[in-house]
Amino acid sequence: MTPDNLIPALRDIVGAANVLTDDDCAEYESDWRQRVRGKALCVVRPGCTADVAAVVRACAQAGVSIVPQGGNTGLVEGSVPDASGEQVIMSLRRMQTVRAIDAANMTMTVDAGGVLQSLQDVASEAGMLFPLSLGAEGSCTIGGNLATNAGGTQVLRYGNARELCLGLEVVLADGQVWENLQGLRKDNTGYDLRNLFIGSEGTLGIITAATLRLYPQPAAQLTAWAAVPSLQAATALLALSHRHLSAALTGFEVMSQEGLRLVDTHYPHLRVPMWRETMWCVLLEASDSESEAHARAQFEHLLETAMEDGIVTDAIIAENIRQAHDLWHIRESITLAQAAEGPNIKHDVSVPISRIPEFVAQTDARLQALAPGLRLINFGHLGDGNLHYNVQPPAGADGAAFVAAHEAAIGDAVYQSVHHFGGSISAEHGIGALKRDHLPHYKAPVALQLMQTIKQALDPQCLLNPGRVLERRPGQMAR
Template sequence: MSLNPADLLTTLRHTVGTAHVLTDGDLSVYEQDWRRREHGRALAVVRPGSTDEVAAVVRACTAAGASIVPQGGNTGLAVGSVPDGSGTQVLLSLKRLDHVRAIDTANLTFTVEAGCILQNLQAAAQDAGFLFPLSLAAEGSCTIGGNLATNAGGTQVLRYGNARELCLGLEVVTPQGQVWEGLSGLRKDNTGYDLRDLFIGSEGTLGIITAATLKLYPQPAARLTAWAAVPSMAAAVDLLGLAQQRLAAGLTGFEVMNQFALSLVDKHYPQLRVPLWRDTPWCVLLENSDHESEAHARTQFEALLEAALEVGCVTDAVVAESLAQAKGLWHIRESIPLAQAEEGLNIKHDISLPVSRIPTFVAETDAALAQAIAGVRLVNFGHLGDGNLHYNVQAPEGGDAAQFLQREEDRINTLVFDHVARHGGSISAEHGIGSLKAAKLPHYKSPVALGLMRTIKQALDPQGLMNPGRVLAQRPAAAA
């Protein structure tokens, strides 16, 4: 069926209300990605207020042959949730679906809608006496639907896993406008293919997540934070092993930051007072969550750091003496991307590797980039505990950063990704593929895996209308 924009807009207004079909004015908050790399143009921004309205919108778009771009908080880093420049795509914002539907304290779960802001879910869990451990820098604006669509990670994956591991059930609108009601809170259900895991991480290319049933955990009795200077990446890996041995499941955070990353925070946010960074190439941020007491947690931490100092994998360390100090240390870590943006345009990499391979990868890739580009600056930080690095490249100081990106981005990406592949890693750990990495994926993904992915896409979305051009770089099917 040929696309008739006027008729489609009339149907959409009737479905969700005229006030929630936006076509005029400044829509850049929806049409431009968070990193300002792409600014598309939508036929309309549609804001349904219920799952039934989402399903009706999908049915209308399917009938008209209009492709759909689902969007949560629009905080993604892989350009996966903004429209292209054609002006024919419907941007489907899930932000109005923002209710906590139920909390089951005995089952340790809560059921929430896709538009709930992550920070609000953390607060809702805390108010009920529990912990929802998903935590990342954008938690004040990202939504749980987007977190699940990209299988977000964050700072506590080491203990609790990615978004996938925190989800027990989903409600999903299919490309045909049907609703799969899979909001089970079951931890065991062997009744066929795991559809939940199929939709998590699919970036809206197979269906639209409208709600989820998520795991809750008991609140720890105490949570302590330490900041340690380490002499090398190999020493950081040694410290990780020692911390896992001494703290076991109590180790809920282990972040690594190189000296240049911390120098940018010190330069652009001097009020944060970054500790220990000037005299060491790396710093590590550790978190110990204890279910006994603060005294027990502090004794464990101090014993760990004493042992680390003795074996030489730590050269100096501080333990936060208050909750405010702990938040301050975490704020430094979370300010690295903001400081990098203040410094200028940059090339971001969200990679994962076996932890054992990270020191060699860093040494080899640092050297290769330094040889290829004079004055290149490397902002290397991330979740060492789960093998995820944000291995970012800053333009040489004093040069034209925009020209640097235009001239060097593809070459740098290829160099970094080739090294990642050589060491058995992945080119995307937690940010997804989006459109930014879609063309690169076939070079680093098994042809068999890609074939299976295309088969699934074709089976579920034969018209190719669900977030086209993302993950598999597919285009919308030709209008009939």
């Protein structure tokens, strides 16, 4: 097999209609943020695991590297090809079969191309809950969610994608298939291979199926919106919420005034509550196993206590599902409002919750000194210490020019501050190509060495998503 006859071989495997070339590849070649555009040799769309394995074997024989792609909603440039025109994009979107639902085991086994929202609906129709939830759930795929260890809004209660996965099926770099879809909660027979592939961003193997953990549907789910005077007050409210709600607390999101201002500007029909009177707002969600009355009583007592303590200045509790949806829609619209405002600089970081107020105060001041007038759009999952610490250019500035001139210095300043406060430069988005060159500055050398050793062992030709997460080493020369 040579690169010149690879495309005909791929057509023989998946059918001519499922091998795209030239202009038909365009929608797969750019990332969601439109930051980068690559050029693919072709896009191949397998329909089953056997197809994936055969495609990988053909590419390995030809020495051609593969870029796995799900919904292509990632934010770190991890699922688009380079500019060489010599990489194959493997899109798993056709693989959407729900293979099995095991009600007694409370699991669901699905193909990797299943859209997250569709899988939520399938679980709901079976009377159960699949709790992974994030803004791109209408288009992201479960394979991509697992490959990046996606987080989302309910990590506080249910954990990241890693905690919601009990088994995987993975095609390795030589085309072998590792199948481990039994859905066991206990399996202490050696190294934890499943968790090795989760979060590896397609660099160690291609996830083709997963067995997912399901939960009972809650008897009631309530949402509240609270105005807080400071981030210190928000962290105090989080601690109080843990004491009052315990495991019933499923979501705790914080939003800065500037972020909500953008939503109000670009989406005034959403009617953002309270943002003008306070610097921060918090969105809380509680799931109750007893009844809505019980949940509401707990929520009301929590908020009354918080107001008496001075950590909440105003609050509302959604009266129905529609109102709850509207409040969550405001939170999820911050990213869209930033895009509507123009080019911006994104950071997905985690910091110990207790240190977040100090981190934000010090980093805000540092960035304002670096580029006076910039707008800080801070929001995210305070409940698990994950902030989307984003930067919007000054009002009226040329956004593209500002980003080009300041992104590198701002990124360095943010990551240095994150490191100083004992945090991580990537909480839930991954490393991809965007943060790859930053990683050696903030990851221990021994950790990087171990990661390189694993990559070399599982993908010695560096055929799987090369240049993502880790730099190529001498001898790892894939096309």
